[in-house]
Amino acid sequence: MRLRLTLNGNRVTASIAPEATLLEVLRREFGVFGVKHGCETGECGACTVLLNGEPINSCVMLAAQADGKEITTIESVGQHPEQGWRLTAGLDPLQQAFVETGAIQCGFCTPAMILSARALLAENPEPAEADVRAALSGVLCRCTGYLKPVQAILRAAAVLRGEEVPPIAGTLPPMVDLGVAQQAEELPGAAGTPDVLTRAGILPQMRVTTEARTWSTVGRPEPKVDAVKLAQGKPAFTADIEMRGMLVAKVLHSPHAHARIKRISAGKARALTGVAAVLTWKDIPRVVYSSAGQSDPIPGPLDMFSLDEKVRFVGDRVAFVAAESEAVAEQALALIEVEYEVLPAILDPQQAMAEGAQVIHDEPEYVPFGESDPSRNRAAHIHIDIGDVEKGLAAADEIFEGTYEVPKVQQASIEPHVVITYWDEDDRLVIRTSTQVPFHVRRQLAPVLGLPPKRIRVIKPRIGGGFGGKQEVMVEDVAAHLTIATGRPVRFETTRAEEFTFARSRHPMRIRMRTGVKRDGTITANEMTVLSDTGAYGCHALTVTGNTGHKAMALYVGDGEYRKSPNIRFHADVVYTNTPPAGAFRGYGVPQGFWPVERHMERITRALGLDPLEFRLKNAVRLGELHPFSTAWSEGREPRPETIQSCGLEECVAQGAAAIGWDDKYGNSRWRRVAGKPHLRRGIGVATVMQGTAIPYLDMGGASLKINDDGSFNLLVGATDLGTGSDTVLGQQAAEVLGVPLEDVIVYSSDTDFTPFDKGAYASSTTYISGAAVVQAAEKVAERIRLRAARMLSEQIGKKVRPTAVRLADRQAWAPDGSSVTLAEIALDALHHQDQEQIMAVGSYVSPVSPPPFAAQFAEVTVDTETGAVRVDRLVMAVDSGVIINPLTASGQVEGGMTQALGYAVCEEMTYDSEGRPCETSFADYHIFQAHEMPELQTIFVETVEPSHPFGVKAVAEIPMDGVAPAVGNAVLDACGADVLKAPITPERVWRALQTQRSGTGAQRSAVSRQQE
């Protein structure tokens, strides 16, 4: 049928199929790629367009419904102000505000947010914060926590009204001072509007180091280098290209949790018009591999095949189809005939290793790692004994035991998994994919595809979020096999339902704690025993669970004599079950560890009548001490001793406590009560946490830097920016060394043909490892620049200038007497005039240490003691991540991380029925926090200088995931005595815990309680 629209002011027509959605038509017929696919049921809002000025979700509207109407997309909003000789009106104030405030992280939902904001401001030029949050209610964001987008919209509204707004760029964040009462700040643009919900400013509060204040670029809130393109919705993501002859791939998924494929017949499917290929396990080479994107050798079992004659979870791959359209591909799936021999399924991890349990991995090609034992359904086993736990327990006055549980949850990045593969003109296979690990994809897929790595090129475009879900070689083989089979480009993009049914997730765990404590609060021994469920395949099985111990159990070493010789035990079994495989998820085992550790510590402090902050600090590891696990375990390499060389935990606790008003609220029964609502109780809780920064002796990143004719630089890095802003912070580090503004460093990441190796975006390593490589390259380039500048300045002044005396700043090279030459002059001299050379250098770095960031997470809640309903009112995180390169991107990481962790705390949970079928397959069932239901978020950075990095940085990306759940759990306990041991903290679990508490059957102490002799 014929469709007529007014699209961005232009009358357009297209011939469409009646079943085409408006989203499909906009992207495929009109090339409008700013409209995104994030789900198919209208929940995520990434597909937002304005229909006659109102925001609607184009994925749940048939294009035919829009016939005759006006559609506005992001493509009609603003543009770059300088396009050669053509100057334009520039970005829209909303886009400008989003760029300035750091409101754009991955950018996938940014067009939707900006369009929604435009619709709001058209009706209401002076919105209150609540109005802005309501306007964003239909757009899900997994990166930002919505705070900066809300601030951006209020700021833009003020600008549009002609009001002054305070500058952001070039300013230093507000200093935080203990003892000075925190002033409630108004959001820019919210002045005079009612009901300001958020007291935080755009910039986080920080305690900035003396040295950091001297820098020009590092430490400044620079706008992200990709922000302008993302604000315009430019076609920067994997699926945003068209290729002639491109096929659509689909996967046939198993309906059974555990079965052998007795017979599979694809004849009818292959015969369907429009089908280019159907692949079953019989059609491709049988090569065992691991889908975990990790360095060589993979620290885990090789237990996966692209297609197997066995399926191991509901959703597992059965066959691949490539067809001319999605509709034909779906039809072909239905025509594939499969006969299954259904096998008993293991859904309960506690049954996995039982005597006589059905074996999930009985394939002869299985390659074990470490203590994996597939005959017992054991993917991994860890036992670490530090000191003498039994002796420590014997010395304790009391021993506390508890059993805790954490759920399976999903990364839920708004961009699903998506890959396009094609043969280039050199018959090399190009894999354009939304990945965190492009180099691992190339290496790990090569044997699976029967190609050497040199004939594979992996390109990572912009990524719409990953959070670990894309630290996986999960979809690339599907499209690649089909390109090999057909010779044609193939696109494979998961649906949201497929994300929930066959993509990765966080390992659910059952954890037992046993802790010996003296009455004065000294921890004498601490033991954690874990049963971790890795699902059907062992990707990340060992390393995630190892991290649970390595980081969560490293924080508390005890006090006094125990500091030098802590007693810590960590024991874990990681088992296979017939559920979708778990994998890497931001935090990587550490959020799973801090739920039990911090809940357990809270119960101990209450049982002993101790102060929760003092107890934690009394026993926490300190500056100058040995990381207790550093001699016991490392992720895939031999462990070597590491000393904590920077630690701001004590000040984090002090700053966070001051910010949230801990002293006024903790133990204050008047504050706990809510006037007029006798069933409500307020509570306040804390968790102290640590993470790591990269994996020592393993994680390596490289950088390549060259000068251009105008004195600008190209910086090529293998590091993968998944929306975190790593391109920007790497560029800032280079710019600082070279004495140029950030805009003079053009960052490109990551392409296995052009950029140096980088292990990829995981383990919180990019700013630290890739940053050190960038600094190395920049210093070598700076040296070449100084050499040439010294010669040029000597000629200019008529007096010899030594290269070591030349200073680089403000795009110039300066002699001690104040004379200068510009970098542009130096570049022209180098490239064209004299002793020509390309000034360039490479750097690479691997670290001998993994310096931990530390944080104190605080939470304030209100509990309805009659229903168990919990409202989280406020989250404050005070973080020591070393020196902060960019306060905007770093605080954005904290705000977004706390929001994702908030879901882990109260609402997110992936569950399965008795047949192993997932109960949550859309954002309707699996709720993630929306803009209009957020608590207040506040970030405080307490800077320390980590000596192992040239700028003193540590990681910030994962630590925000660690403390929210236990802090909320502790706040609920504080509010009403409900002791919830199983996350998420649902209303029913709170209610049941209250029942237990009221009936006096809860035990906070173990039965064992010894007196001191």
Next chain:
Amino acid sequence: MPNLKYLRPKTIDEALEQLASGVALGGGTTLTPRRFQLETVVDLQDLGLSDLEESGGKVTVGAACTLQQIVEAEGILSAELAQACRREAAWNLRNMATIAGAVLSCDGRSPLVCALLAVGAKALLVPGEETLALDDLLDRRPLDPEVLVTAFHWKTKASLRYEQVGRTPADRPIVAAAIGRPDGSAYRVILAGHGSRPRRVHQAEKALGAGDPAGAGKAAAAAYANAGDALASAGYRSHVAGVLVRRLGAEGIA
């Protein structure tokens, strides 16, 4: 594969004819994901069913009115009803989803249908100009193909109180309760959170009529005594149903 057939009638008679072999398309928010299972859709947007007005003590909302139209009519409608509408769907979906679509595709967790039942909403059907209580309309699902809902109406002065419990403030409810007084006298008590539709609790209504919110709570608890599923146990739902109805009942009487 046969294409979906898309029809857009201009009159109600035309629509009724086409609905004999097609499925009614309102906003499309629930229908579009199912489009590959359908043969014919009948788009109702041109039938003039999008008017919302108040006259003679009655609010009439056309079947194709969007949920956002209802939210923006807060001057005419009660603030609580507008708020129930906000809870039903976020802004983007409210700009498309129609009241008829929301009602006819609802499950037991719908805040809007819970609220509409509480205010005693009725549906107008054609052909025949039949008026049906919303309760009965829900029981008749799936509707006969030859029947079309054209409007909903309820009394302007109908009062409403609503409360829900969920994992987060904006998540769909585990349990919700609404107490309405459609014409200022008799009570209607509705529970939501479980099953295929929100349900009425007559015993609770009697108790409130007798000035007994505690009794109303007990009746609500009894009504949800078996309301367990994967999301929440029956014991929990039953308890919370009792609490919410008792609270709302006590507020109203106070």
